[in-house]
Amino acid sequence: MSATSILDVRNLSVRYNGTTCDAVKDVSFTLGRERLGIVGESGSGKSTIGRALLKLLPTAKVIADKMRFEELDLLSLSERQMLDVRGKRMSMILQDPKFSLNPIQRVGHQVAEAYRRHFRCTKAEAREKALAMLDAVKINDPMRVYDLYPHEISGGMGQRFMIAMMLLADPDLVIADEPTSALDVTVRLQVLDILDGLVRERGIGLIMISHDLNLVRNFCDRVLIMYSGHMVESLAARELDNARHPYTRGLLAAQPRIGGSRKPLAVLDRKDDWINAVEPTA
Amino acid sequence: MKRVDIRNLSITFGTGPAAARVLPDVSFSVEAGECFGLVGESGSGKSTVLRCISMLTDIWSGKVTIGGTNVRDLAPLARSREIQMVFQDPYGSLHPRQSVRTVLSEPLKIHKLGDREARMSKAITDVGLPLSFLDRFPHQLSGGQRQRVAIARALILEPTVLLLDEPTSALDVSVQAEILNLLQKLREDRGFTYVMVSHDLAVVDHMCARFAVMQHGEVTEILPREAISGNGATHPYARELIAASLAYERAL
Ligand SMILES: Nc1ncnc2c1ncn2[C@@H]1O[C@H](COP(=O)(O)OP(=O)(O)OP(=O)(O)O)[C@@H](O)[C@H]1O
Ligand SMILES: Nc1ncnc2c1ncn2[C@@H]1O[C@H](COP(=O)(O)OP(=O)(O)OP(=O)(O)O)[C@@H](O)[C@H]1O
Ligand SMILES: [Mg+2]
Ligand SMILES: [Mg+2]
Numbered sequence: 001m002s003a004t005s006i007l008d009v010r011n012l013s014v015r016y017n018g019t020t021c022d023a024v025k026d027v028s029f030t031l032g033r034e035r036l037g038i039v040g041e042s043g044s045g046k047s048t049i050g051r052a053l054l055k056l057l058p059t060a061k062v063i064a065d066k067m068r069f070e071e072l073d074l075l076s077l078s079e080r081q082m083l084d085v086r087g088k089r090m091s092m093i094l095q096d097p098k099f100s101l102n103p104i105q106r107v108g109h110q111v112a113e114a115y116r117r118h119f120r121c122t123k124a125e126a127r128e129k130a131l132a133m134l135d136a137v138k139i140n141d142p143m144r145v146y147d148l149y150p151h152e153i154s155g156g157m158g159q160r161f162m163i164a165m166m167l168l169a170d171p172d173l174v175i176a177d178e179p180t181s182a183l184d185v186t187v188r189l190q191v192l193d194i195l196d197g198l199v200r201e202r203g204i205g206l207i208m209i210s211h212d213l214n215l216v217r218n219f220c221d222r223v224l225i226m227y228s229g230h231m232v233e234s235l236a237a238r239e240l241d242n243a244r245h246p247y248t249r250g251l252l253a254a255q256p257r258i259g260g261s262r263k264p265l266a267v268l269d270r271k272d273d274w275i276n277a278v279e280p281t282a
Numbered sequence: 283m284k285r286v287d288i289r290n291l292s293i294t295f296g297t298g299p300a301a302a303r304v305l306p307d308v309s310f311s312v313e314a315g316e317c318f319g320l321v322g323e324s325g326s327g328k329s330t331v332l333r334c335i336s337m338l339t340d341i342w343s344g345k346v347t348i349g350g351t352n353v354r355d356l357a358p359l360a361r362s363r364e365i366q367m368v369f370q371d372p373y374g375s376l377h378p379r380q381s382v383r384t385v386l387s388e389p390l391k392i393h394k395l396g397d398r399e400a401r402m403s404k405a406i407t408d409v410g411l412p413l414s415f416l417d418r419f420p421h422q423l424s425g426g427q428r429q430r431v432a433i434a435r436a437l438i439l440e441p442t443v444l445l446l447d448e449p450t451s452a453l454d455v456s457v458q459a460e461i462l463n464l465l466q467k468l469r470e471d472r473g474f475t476y477v478m479v480s481h482d483l484a485v486v487d488h489m490c491a492r493f494a495v496m497q498h499g500e501v502t503e504i505l506p507r508e509a510i511s512g513n514g515a516t517h518p519y520a521r522e523l524i525a526a527s528l529a530y531e532r533a534l
Binding site: 144151177 | 300302322325372423425448451456458459481482485487488510522526530
């Protein structure tokens with residue numbers, strides 16, 4: 001695996017300025033041409049890991065023994081060099097789509113411009129390409145939606161715009177932060193199928209940050225579990241139900257089920273020693 | 283406890299050839315003290331329905347009443363005591379330069395409510411955040427922490443009707459469980475009425491007695507929660523959506 005791995009992270013720690021505690025502490029993992037899920041508590045550092053990989057943390061101290069992406073040592077790259085990596089070779093679908101779009105520009109135009117940033121072509125070609133992408137992510141009536149402003153599109157449309165922009169750039173590594181949480185199940189499956197195609201056919205590496213346990217269990221190959229800045233468990237996705245860490249066990253128990261009892265849901269009784277990882281399973 | 287009644291709600295955005303009739307004619311009623319679910323296709327108009335009820339947009343036609351009072355007859359101040367909304371996208375709904383303390387204390391000041399510190403502490407701990415977060419700004423919070431601040435802000439005025447747009451989709455299921463339990467308890471103790479948008483039919487089944495399925499701006503069918511586990515829908519889209527959700531829960 002390590003010979004072909006796309007990403008190799010050793011002991012990554014992140015501390016935001018003005019705080020007294022690491023938001024991410026000694027996190028290590030590798031990523032091959034696979035779908036890696038990251039699950040964890042709200043505030044446990046999942047998005048921070050993604051931003052650290054893209055070096056998008058100007059107000060934090062980031063340290064690591066190693067942060068390698070393909071042939072690049074990310075730790076030593078300058079901001080100038082990162083400009084050639086970000087978006088083009090490594091792309092992050094941000095958790096707050098509407099916040100990542102320019103509020104005063106039509107959404108379709110922003111997709112077309114994203115394409116023109118990476119490939120030489122005329123404005124008309126970029127528009128065609130953008131419209132085709134919106135269609136690919138199942139936006140109804142792309143011609144109408146193309147001309148809307150960010151506040152005029154729905155939550156799920158915003159998520160699909162982020163995915164369309166990522167697809168246009170054709171990256172080798174995609175970090176998707178809650179990419180499908182605002183999509184109805186039918187459209188969600190179609191979008192997951194597109195991401196799946198990128199892994200299977202183009203051999204990209206995909207990191208899927210998600211709270212959706214059904215998605216992670218069935219769509220990902222491996223899962224990392226984060227709790228309070230620490231990576232506490234790592235297991236094959238199909239083994240999720242056999243997780244051993246008390247946080248992961250608690251998560252599984254807290255999930256509402258169709259046809260469930262409707263009694264109050266199980267909640268966690270968090271313990272200080274939960275930051276300790278369980279031994280990896282063979 | 284107040285009932286919410288929506289009659290012939292219709293809205294068109296834009297004019298001329300670009301005009302889009304997003305909601306042609308939506309009607310449904312929510313019983314006093316009920317948690318009513320709104321599910322359906324992405325882009326079908328769920329958030330727009332909530333925005334109309336709360337008068338965030340007023341270019342709609344039709345009639346919306348809360349406890350028999352037309353929402354158009356409520357002055358803004360009275361309306362905000364009656365209805366609060368938790369937005370789908372918490373980043374957009376929190377002012378970037380307002381600390382959490384300001385977000386929570388502003389409504390208390392406007393409504394001249396006393397015990398501000400105590401109310402703020404209760405609101406922030408109810409959503410599972412430490413008191414030290416009162417001094418943070420939105421960009422210093424994680425996605426789910428922002429969402430919880432938005433929920434705290436909506437609850438702090440103790441409105442009779444809460445419009446919840448995907449309130450827990452940004453939360454891990456353990457925090458989701460805490461928030462859903464809190465919402466249930468408030469409904470039982472105080473008789474709050476909820477309209478809740480969700481893509482997760484397991485959450486709808488857990489929380490709602492009834493729910494509407496939307497597609498292309500229309501309510502295709504209103505169903506009792508029992509219709510989920512056995513797929514008791516008759517409209518083709520509603521059937522498809524429930525079938526997909528059942529399959530999704532089992533395997534992708
Ligand atoms: N700019 C900042 N300054 C200080 N603290 C921050 C800042 N940004 C994030 N944090 C804190 O760092 C921790 C990790 O945040 P992060 O956004 O990575 O969480 P997350 O795992 O993505 O959570 P969620 O599932 O809620 O999105 C949180 O406790 C958050 O409050
Ligand atoms: N101000 C506006 N101008 C033009 N079109 C709008 C405006 N607001 C909403 N729309 C359109 O109305 C439709 C419904 O949007 P809405 O946000 O209500 O969908 P939704 O059901 O909440 O979807 P999602 O599940 O993706 O959040 C979309 O096609 C959207 O583009
Ligand atoms: Mg996050
Ligand atoms: Mg919406």
